[in-house]
Every structure is written in C-alpha cells, then in structure tokens.
Amino acid sequence: MDDFGDAIRAALNLLVSLDADLMEIVGLSLYVSLVAIFFACLIGLPLGAAIALFKFPGRKLFAVILNALMGLPPVVVGLIVYLLLSRSGPFGVFGLLYTPTAMIIAQVILVTPIIAALTRQVIEDLWLEYRDQLLSLGANTTTALPTLLWDGRFSLITAVLAGFGRASAEVGAVMIVGGNIDHVTRVMTTAIALEVSKGDLALALGLGIILLSLSVSVNGAVYAIKDAAQRRHA
Amino acid sequence: MTTSPPLLPLQLSDVVFEAGGKRLIKDLNCRFEAGPPSVIIGPNGAGKSLFLKLCHGMLAPMQGQVTWNDPDAVSARLNQAMVFQRPVMLRRSVSANIHYPLKLRKVGKAERVRRTEEALALAGLGRLRDHPARVLSFGEQQKLAVARAWALKPQVLFLDEPTASLDPAATHAVEELIRAIHAQGAKIIMTTHDLSQAKRIADEILFLFRGRLLERAPAAQFFEQPQNDLAQAFVKGELLWWKLGKANRKRRD
Numbered sequence: 001m002d003d004f005g006d007a008i009r010a011a012l013n014l015l016v017s018l019d020a021d022l023m024e025i026v027g028l029s030l031y032v033s034l035v036a037i038f039f040a041c042l043i044g045l046p047l048g049a050a051i052a053l054f055k056f057p058g059r060k061l062f063a064v065i066l067n068a069l070m071g072l073p074p075v076v077v078g079l080i081v082y083l084l085l086s087r088s089g090p091f092g093v094f095g096l097l098y099t100p101t102a103m104i105i106a107q108v109i110l111v112t113p114i115i116a117a118l119t120r121q122v123i124e125d126l127w128l129e130y131r132d133q134l135l136s137l138g139a140n141t142t143t144a145l146p147t148l149l150w151d152g153r154f155s156l157i158t159a160v161l162a163g164f165g166r167a168s169a170e171v172g173a174v175m176i177v178g179g180n181i182d183h184v185t186r187v188m189t190t191a192i193a194l195e196v197s198k199g200d201l202a203l204a205l206g207l208g209i210i211l212l213s214l215s216v217s218v219n220g221a222v223y224a225i226k227d228a229a230q231r232r233h234a
Numbered sequence: 235m236t237t238s239p240p241l242l243p244l245q246l247s248d249v250v251f252e253a254g255g256k257r258l259i260k261d262l263n264c265r266f267e268a269g270p271p272s273v274i275i276g277p278n279g280a281g282k283s284l285f286l287k288l289c290h291g292m293l294a295p296m297q298g299q300v301t302w303n304d305p306d307a308v309s310a311r312l313n314q315a316m317v318f319q320r321p322v323m324l325r326r327s328v329s330a331n332i333h334y335p336l337k338l339r340k341v342g343k344a345e346r347v348r349r350t351e352e353a354l355a356l357a358g359l360g361r362l363r364d365h366p367a368r369v370l371s372f373g374e375q376q377k378l379a380v381a382r383a384w385a386l387k388p389q390v391l392f393l394d395e396p397t398a399s400l401d402p403a404a405t406h407a408v409e410e411l412i413r414a415i416h417a418q419g420a421k422i423i424m425t426t427h428d429l430s431q432a433k434r435i436a437d438e439i440l441f442l443f444r445g446r447l448l449e450r451a452p453a454a455q456f457f458e459q460p461q462n463d464l465a466q467a468f469v470k471g472e473l474l475w476w477k478l479g480k481a482n483r484k485r486r487d
C-alpha cells in the first residue's frame with residue numbers, strides 16, 4: 001500500500017499547480033473559520049472577563065456550564081443550528097441554510113464557549129495580581145475589564161488559537177448546516193470526509209496534509225509574534 | 235473635577251481586622267489631619283501594610299470604621315493614591331502607565347500629556363518613556379510608581395515601604411519625589427522600617443506593633459525618648475526575642 005506516498009504526491013501536485021478548486025476550498029475554510037473566530041472573540045472575550053470580574057448569583061454555575069460547553073459535540077450544534085435555520089425553523093425566512101453564513105453561525109456557537117472559558121481563567125488570575133493596584137488607580141470592575149483584556153493579551157492569544165483550532169478542524173457541524181456543496185460550502189474538512197467516502201484516500205490525505213500545515217503555520221506565526229511581543233514586555 | 239469637600243481628616247475608629255482566624259489589627263483609633271508627613275514604623279509583620287490598605291479602602295475592617303471627611307466614596311477614592319510595597323506595572327509603556335489613571339479620572343487629553351511629561355521629567359524617566367514598564371529595573375519601577383502617584387495630584391498619598399531594597403541613589407530619588415508630592419500639598423502617610431528615612435521624612439511617628447498602635451509622637455520627640463518601652467527597644471535596634479517574650483507575658487492578661 002502506497003497511500004501515503006500517493007497522498008503526499010497528490011498534495012504537492014495540487015499545491016504546486018495552485019489548483020483553482022483547491023484554492024477555493026482553502027479560501028472558504030479560512031474565511032469561515034476566521035469570521036467565526038472574530039465573532040466568537042467579540043462575544044467570548046468580554047463574556048469570560050465579565051464572569052471573572054462580576055459577582056452575580058449563579059456565577060459558579062455559569063462557569064461550570066461554560067466549561068462543559070467547551071466540549072459541545074459539533075454534530076449536536078450542527079443539528080440545532082439546522083433546525084433553527086431550516087425553512088420551517090424560527091429563522092427559516094432568512095434562507096441561511098446551506099450557506100457559509102450558516103457554517104459561521106455553527107462555528108461561533110462551538111468556539112465561543114472555548115474562548116470565554118479560557119478567558120475567564122486568564123482574567124481571574126490576572127485580577128488577583130492587579131486588583132488592588134487597579135482599584136487604587138481609580139478603576140472599578142467595569143473599567144478594569146478592558147484593561148485586563150489588554151494586559152492579558154499574550155495569554156489570551158492561546159485561547160483564541162484554541163478556538164481557531166477547533167473551528168478549522170471541525171467537520172460535523174459545517175457538514176450538516178453547510179451541506180458540503182461544491183463551490184458554495186465545501187471546506188477542507190468536509191472535502192476530506194467526501195473524498196474518504198468516495199474512496200479517494202490519496203486526495204483526502206493530501207487535503208489533510210494541507211489542512212495540517214495551514215494550522216501549524218497559523219499557530220507558528222501567531223506564537224512567534226506573541227513570543228516576540230511578550231519578551232518585550234517581560 | 236467637581237468641587238468636593240476636602241478629603242481629610244481621616245478617622246479610624248476601633249478598627250479591627252482579622253484574617254486566617256487571627257486578629258491582625260486590634261482596636262485601632264487614630265486621626266490624620268492635613269499637614270506634614272506621618273510615618274508608620276514597626277517590625278516586620280506589625281501590620282503596617284494592613285494598616286495602609288485599611289486606610290486606603292483596599293481592605294474592609296471587620297469592626298470599626300474608616301471615615302473620610304469627604305462622604306462621597308468615589309471622589310474620596312479618586313483624591314487619594316497609594317504606592318504599594320510591590321507596585322504592579324501595566325503591560326504597557328512607561329508613559330502609558332502614568333497616562334492610565336489620569337484617563338480613568340477623565341483628565342483632558344492635553345492635561346494628561348502635560349502631567350505625564352512632567353512626571354517623567356521629575357522622576358528622570360524621560361528617556362525610558364516608550365520602554366515597556368515591566369522591563370525596568372526594580373528601582374526604576376519604584377520611581378515610576380511614585381511618579382504615577384505624583385501625576386494624580388492626590389490630597390493623600392499612602393506609600394508602603396517605598397524604598398525597601400533600593401540602593402542609596404534610588405532611595406534618594408524616591409524621597410525627592412515624595413517631597414515633591416508633599417510640596418503639591420498632599421498629606422503623606424507612609425511606612426518604613428528604615429529609621430534614618432523616618433527621621434528624614436517624618437513630622438510625626440506612629441509606632442505599630444503586633445497590630446496595635448503603641449505610640450504616636452512628633453518625630454523629634456519620638457527619636458529623642460520614646461515613651462513605650464518596645465518602641466524604645468525598636469529605635470535602639472534591641473527589639474530582641476527576649477523583649478518580645480517579656481512583652482507577650484505582660485500582654486497575657
């Protein structure tokens with residue numbers, strides 16, 4: 001069996017020829033995941049920080065639920081979003097099912113808990129160190145929130161990367177709400193699943209290698225930037 | 235800034251603070267008026283830091299009251315500043331660290347920039363203004379912490395051992411900054427375990443020992459002849475274990 005050799009050759013061929021279909025799939029994958037991460041950050045960072053800073057009844061329970069939601073099964077999320085967006089569902093009128101927007105919505109739901117839960121941990125630790133100093137300088141918990149998010153930026157990057165990892169690797173939810181339609185909603189993970197089911201293991205592995213190297217390079221690049229900035233700030 | 239009543243006097247009435255099942259501040263009564271610096275001295279673990287944090291509102295007393303003349307908690311907080319024993323620098327530049335609390339006080343942009351520049355110049359940190367604050371040396375960070383307080387133009391400034399483990403040059407620089415803040419009209423309330431520093435700065439001394447205020451006297455008088463025998467031993471550098479033992483036995487009533 002020479003699947004692996006074939007796969008690498010297939011992957012290299014696709015890459016070197018800048019295969020248009022492949023570029024489209026890669027581009028859509030990045031688009032969906034990056035937009036999803038953007039909105040997940042917009043919700044998850046302040047939400048996690050708020051749970052860390054504000055005392056409200058049920059705060060502990062909320063934190064536990066958030067931690068549990070980190071492990072949400074993608075297919076379940078996909079199913080729920082499907083039900084919400086399908087013609088007969090409450091948001092059916094928008095006709096979002098089987099569009100990249102539907103995939104983004106599903107990924108936001110999957111990734112927000114991860115970012116919020118990790119943010120809560122980071123901000124809670126930082127608050128221990130900063131509390132007296134910030135209150136003394138004239139902050140309150142509300143004004144401290146953006147301060148802590150900014151000062152925790154190096155640790156929070158890890159949270160965002162974890163979210164990105166989950167978004168770009170996930171297949172179940174985008175398959176259900178996107179439908180893996182060629183040229184419309186086909187992303188790398190769903191394309192891999194399809195090629196496997198068709199028996200084209202070489203192409204599937206090739207796509208897998210591309211997905212892997214993309215993920216490694218995104219992580220590597222972000223880590224390098226984070227490291228340099230962090231070293232600057234000690 | 236809206237006109238609020240003067241922050242001082244500060245009154246502590248029967249203040250008790252407990253932690254870990256221990257009574258760490260015991261029935262403390264004292265009053266601070268506007269005026270020259272008050273310095274709190276006492277051995278390690280006497281409760282000096284706790285005392286300052288109680289005054290500054292970082293800790294709430296279990297019993298008793300800490301009351302400012304200004305009844306409004308928000309303006310009372312914004313008119314005081316504190317330099318902690320270990321100041322926390324934000325992960326930003328030196329100048330942004332001075333800028334930050336001014337922004338919280340809604341000081342106008344031009345005024346913010348002006349005060350930041352002045353504070354940097356005063357602390358001799360001008361050439362480091364764009365450096366990340368956390369990479370500064372310990373002495374530079376301490377100067378920055380005091381400069382940050384200076385820029386706030388507080389009515390009361392608390393300092394917790396601001397020169398502990400600084401070299402003589404940095405100590406001198408920090409003391410100059412403290413004088414500058416006093417010259418602005420701020421009441422200085424600081425702790426130190428450096429007796430020569432207490433002599434240089436203090437107008438009056440408060441001697442704290444095991445959570446109790448044992449003596450309060452004008453500095454000259456205190457260093458001439460402390461009334462309390464423990465204070466006397468402390469000033470002579472003779473606060474030895476047998477003295478503590480004796481004090482304990484005396485106290486067990």
Ligand SMILES: Nc1ncnc2c1ncn2[C@@H]1O[C@H](COP(=O)(O)OP(=O)(O)O)[C@@H](O)[C@H]1O
Pocket residue numbers: 253254258276277278279280281282283284285
């Ligand atoms: N949160 C706390 N829990 C228990 N003990 C504490 C706490 N904070 C301070 N202490 C104790 O209170 C005493 C006074 O502390 P502190 O005010 O820091 O002394 P110092 O005079 O050296 O500044 C010390 O014995 C210290 O161990």
Ligand SMILES: [Mg+2]
Pocket residue numbers: 282283284319394395
């Ligand atoms: Mg102390």
